[in-house]
Amino acid sequence: MSGWFYKVLYPCDKVRDFMYDYLEEKLPTATSIRFHLHLNGCPECRAYLFLYKKAADAKAFRKEYPAPDAFLASTLDFLEKEGIVETGDDPQADQESW
């Protein structure tokens, strides 16, 4: 499709608002057809969708702030002083119940 026709189907703003449902695969069929026709003719919305997908797939950022090495040790020390954790190696004690 060329020229302005794809914008008659849906304006760019509307197509961008459909992107959430598109990724959730919740677009109704008729809407989905218009959505794709618009994308076929609109490089700006294709670029937008590319970035939107990247933004929605952000599991790589989970480890963005790894804890410093000493942090776990100091947290466990703190909790041990509070009587909340037991960090000693004592496999026998696992059998205890009191």
Add this chain to the structure above:
Amino acid sequence: MSGNGPSRAIANFEEINSPEFLAQLLAKGPSGQRAFARMVQGTHDRFLGFIRRQLASPDECMEVLQEVYLAVHKGLPGFAGKSKFTTWVFSLAHHKICDRISDRDRRHQELTESGEAALSTEASGTERWDGITAWDAPPDRVSARNAVEGLIGKAIEALPAQARQVYQLRDVEGMSGEESAEVMGITPDNVRVQLHRARKQIVEWVQEKMNGVGNADEPRAGRQGNGK
């Protein structure tokens, strides 16, 4: 580590959310204490990452995480298991973060009223960005990521606090809309709206930087306010 590692292998999120692990956590005495230590060992990185996105000072983040674990210990006997254990802990972390932001906003307001705001802003700004530099990924890791992902990382920093929390729970932690809603204390519809808005803000921020508008090295200080 200072030689105080728990006696068993690190527990992962799946194991931690199992009824068997919950029973271990609820056990009294050394058995329960060791399970708690394994839970801390298996979760501290993820929870710290979550807190770190909302609060900038490393010391403050560590304090908050310790408060979260104390709250977990205190609330554990009453934990009904209606949600996943880790969802409940995220919820506790969310509330502790909100408390910190409210306290900071209130302190800032008090300082503003007493005419000391300029000094405070300067000091907290330094702490914030120094903290990020100190804890950020090593330069070689940063350079290995592609440019778009690098910009998205900065765009996440620029999100308002509440949008960033929703985004982090759904798109970073991979929680469902319902779980995120439970953690945030909002409706799933609200999660949907805020998540879409957050993604759009990220896309538009990245596009702005890719088009050469503004300075990509200086994200807006999105984490300063609570964004409500």
